[in-house]
Amino acid sequence: MSKFKKKGKKGAPGITTASLPDIVFMLLFFFMVVTKMRDSEMKVKIQVPAATELQKLEKKSLVSHVYIGSPIPKYAAVMGSAPRIQLNDQFADPSQIPFFIANEIEKLSNPKLRRAMTCAMRVDKEVKMGIVTEVKTELRKVNFRKVSYLASDAGELE
Amino acid sequence: MKKRKLPPLGAGSMADVAFLLLVFFLIATTIETDAGLNLVLPPWTENETIQPVPEYNVLSIQLNALDDLYVEGEKVRLSDLNQRTKQMVLSEAKSPEEAIVSIQIDNATTYEHYIAVFNEVKAGYKEIWNDTALKKFGQKYDDLETENQKVILKTYPLVISEAEPSDFAMKK
Numbered sequence: 001m002s003k004f005k006k007k008g009k010k011g012a013p014g015i016t017t018a019s020l021p022d023i024v025f026m027l028l029f030f031f032m033v034v035t036k037m038r039d040s041e042m043k044v045k046i047q048v049p050a051a052t053e054l055q056k057l058e059k060k061s062l063v064s065h066v067y068i069g070s071p072i073p074k075y076a077a078v079m080g081s082a083p084r085i086q087l088n089d090q091f092a093d094p095s096q097i098p099f100f101i102a103n104e105i106e107k108l109s110n111p112k113l114r115r116a117m118t119c120a121m122r123v124d125k126e127v128k129m130g131i132v133t134e135v136k137t138e139l140r141k142v143n144f145r146k147v148s149y150l151a152s153d154a155g156e157l158e
Numbered sequence: 159m160k161k162r163k164l165p166p167l168g169a170g171s172m173a174d175v176a177f178l179l180l181v182f183f184l185i186a187t188t189i190e191t192d193a194g195l196n197l198v199l200p201p202w203t204e205n206e207t208i209q210p211v212p213e214y215n216v217l218s219i220q221l222n223a224l225d226d227l228y229v230e231g232e233k234v235r236l237s238d239l240n241q242r243t244k245q246m247v248l249s250e251a252k253s254p255e256e257a258i259v260s261i262q263i264d265n266a267t268t269y270e271h272y273i274a275v276f277n278e279v280k281a282g283y284k285e286i287w288n289d290t291a292l293k294k295f296g297q298k299y300d301d302l303e304t305e306n307q308k309v310i311l312k313t314y315p316l317v318i319s320e321a322e323p324s325d326f327a328m329k330k
Contacts, residue, residue: 147199
């Protein structure tokens with residue numbers, strides 16, 4: 001026992017840790033910049049389908065999310081288990097889409113970017129197309145025509 | 159043993175504070191960007207005018223409520239759709255510019271199958287684009303400049319027309 005204790009005795013500290021905060025702050029700023037807070041609590045269960053021909057959505061500020069899926073168990077008692085639409089953090093009907101889109105457009109800093117805006121549809125695999133078509137029709141009615149069906153990369157699964 | 163002098167206060171705990179924040183942001187970060195299948199919806203018109211298109215220019219795909227896939231009225235496997243698309247665009251259509259892919263779905267079609275079909279059609283076109291890009295510019299389509307991509311897209315535009323969904327399942 002005492003043998004070990006003797007060995008544990010240290011000499012003068014080797015490396016100065018003065019620059020450690022700098023390094024950590026650098027990392028910190030990096031993550032602060034790349035972080036996107038999950039802005040809405042998910043109230044529907046969504047497992048996106050897999051696909052191979054994916055294109056990345058570049059500008060996050062220009063993307064509006066529409067979620068469609070079955071309500072999670074917490075809300076299933078009230079909302080039922082049929083697929084529902086979630087906009088921001090509320091359940092919604094297809095008829096609320098125009099209002100949602102108008103809001104999203106208002107948030108834009110530069111109105112010229114309106115045409116670059118995309119509606120990302122995060123839809124659960126099991127959802128029937130009826131509700132998806134309704135959403136698409138509403139989007140067409142407000143002339144918001146860029147849509148992306150979010151999917152996971154099929155190549156990554158294997 | 160002689161007691162060593164303590165370092166001046168303040169700077170030492172700075173690292174801890176920064177680490178704490180760092181860990182928080184590490185956890186909160188979702189770096190992966192969303193990726194998806196892009197499309198542009200057709201403009202909305204009150205009463206849809208149906209433009210007659212010669213049948214040989216159209217690849218008509220039907221997905222029924224039971225997720226069966228029909229191409230030109232014949233039942234096909236999903237894995238063949240890719241080749242079928244290429245065949246239509248390159249040989250059956252009068253010219254590739256006039257080729258149209260028509261997807262007719264049912265309200266009860268599952269989203270997963272719809273995406274699978276959409277993906278296969280895109281994959282078919284992607285192969286055509288890649289072949290042309292390699293021939294013309296010696297590069298894969300994705301590596302091309304936007305202008306060159308546009309050149310290819312002009313010859314082989316991907317036009318997907320989505321007919322009004324049928325409603326068989328609901329009527330039952």
